[in-house]
Amino acid sequence: MSPQPFAFPREFFFPPFFTRQTNLTTHHAQLIKWSSLILSYCRHHRIYKLSLSLSPSSSSTPDQSSPDAAQPQPGADELFHNPRIDKRLSLADIKETIDFMRKDGRAEYVAPGGAGGDVVWIYWRSPEEWAGLIEEWVDGTGQKGTVLTLYELTEGDATRGAEFHGLDPDLLQKALGILVKRGKAQIFGQEDSQGVKFF
Amino acid sequence: MSRKGVGLAAFDRSRITSAQYASHGSSLRSSDAAALETQLAVFRSLLQQFAQTHAKDIRSNPSFRAQFARMCSAIGVDPLAASSTREGGGSIWAQLLGRSVNDFYFELAVKVVEVCSETRGENGGLIEVRKVREAIMKSRMEGAPDVTEDDILRAVGTLKPLGSSYSVIKVGSKPYIRSVPKELNTDQSAVLEAVQVLGYVSVSMLMVNLKWSRPRAQTALEDLMGEGMLWVDKQCAEWEYWSPGFMLSGQDAVPLD
DSSP, X not given: OOSSOOOOOGGGGOGGGGSXXXXXXXXXXXXXXXXXXXXXXXXXXXXXXXEOOOOGGGGSOOOOSSHHHHSOOSSHHHHSEETTTTEEOOHHHHHHHHHHHHHTTSEEESSGGGTTOSEEEEOSSOHHHHHHHHHXXXXXXXXXXXEEEHHHHHHSGGGTTSTTTTOXXXXXXXXXXXXXXXXXXXXXXXXXXXXXXXX | OOOOTTOHHHHHHHHHHHHHHHHHHHHHHHHHHHHHHHHHHHHHHHHHHHHHHXXXXXXXXXHHHHHHHHHHHHTTOOTTSOOTTSTTOSOHHHHHHTTHHHHHHHHHHHHHHXXXXXXXXXXXXXXXXXXXXXXXXXXXXXXXXXXXXXHHHHHHHHTGGGTOSOEEEEEXXXXXXXXXXXXXXXXXXXXXXXXXXXXXXXXXXXXXXXXXXXXXXXXXXXXXXXXXXXXXXXXXXXXXXXXXXXXXXXXXXXXXX
16 A cells, blocks of 8 residues: 555536536546546555445544544545535446546456446556566566465565556466467466466 | 909919929928838937847837837837838838847747637637736746737737737736637626626626626527527526636635635
């Protein structure tokens, strides 16, 4: 987790930003601003999967007296709700923004078809981009031909400092899947102890 | 036919006098013209001298540049008007300063156009000159000369010969650049002026402050919404209409504490 809080952009303090604009052009500008905000917020907090559902309680009495309560957990509650101006983006508007991002390849529902609720991949790096980063790292560190466990790849000391360190395991699977398709890697092993070999 | 003895000489005399007046007049005119020509020549050379000695200041010092431009326009010299009929072509400034000042304004005009088209989606093509300046200053490299609102207005002026839709309009007391060819009617201007002062407006605020009827206030607001010049906030007791200009600056971009 990044220690410093995310610096929200100016539009986050602009009350109409939280209301779906009726004018088409304005709405388009609004969608662009929201999607870039979501991407930079998730990048800052290294959020790979975002749960869209807001906790229902957070609207009532924002407790400003204790400093601990004023610091919300990173996530949809903080991202789509500005307690300072008391505005929130509705779930319908959030989903519309996500759909906008999906067309751009910047978001994807974790459960296809929307069956699995409201958890969304936020691709501040797309799986292709993650695959590229991993491939670069393999090239740069001369790991071709070696076998690494998936755990090593994202949690091991060797990748500390690489951008994909700490990558979500499911997203890692997606990225490696792309490398496998390109014939650059091979995955083997069981559920818990999967390994990967790079070519 | 009886004839009074005025004599034909009278005609001659009047003819001679009028001829004398005419020749005197023309000599006066020509001497005036000669004097003016000398004055103009002296003035031109002085202006040239001035511009050359201060060329660096004109280029680098925005307030000096503005003063110089103001002086030029006060004496009826438009430094940016392209007088292509003149020998060599180009404007007086271009002739005097080797184009660098002109290029300064043309480059600035390009940046103004960029800012306007980037933000057109969110503001409907109407943006305060101050905001344009902020955006330009933010994107400039370090050490680049300062740009004033005056420079920006002048730069917008250079776009005119292109037949562009860029123009400067006054809303309330503040100059705005309009990059979409659309006239605002008086009601719409009044609403924008009120938004400028109050931050946002609602139907009932317009009814109270401008003594408008409800349909009139609603129409003006809906028209401006249709142009994309206002954003609506529906999460309040009565819908509030905000100027997108407040998004570009105004509220401080500080993290939630």
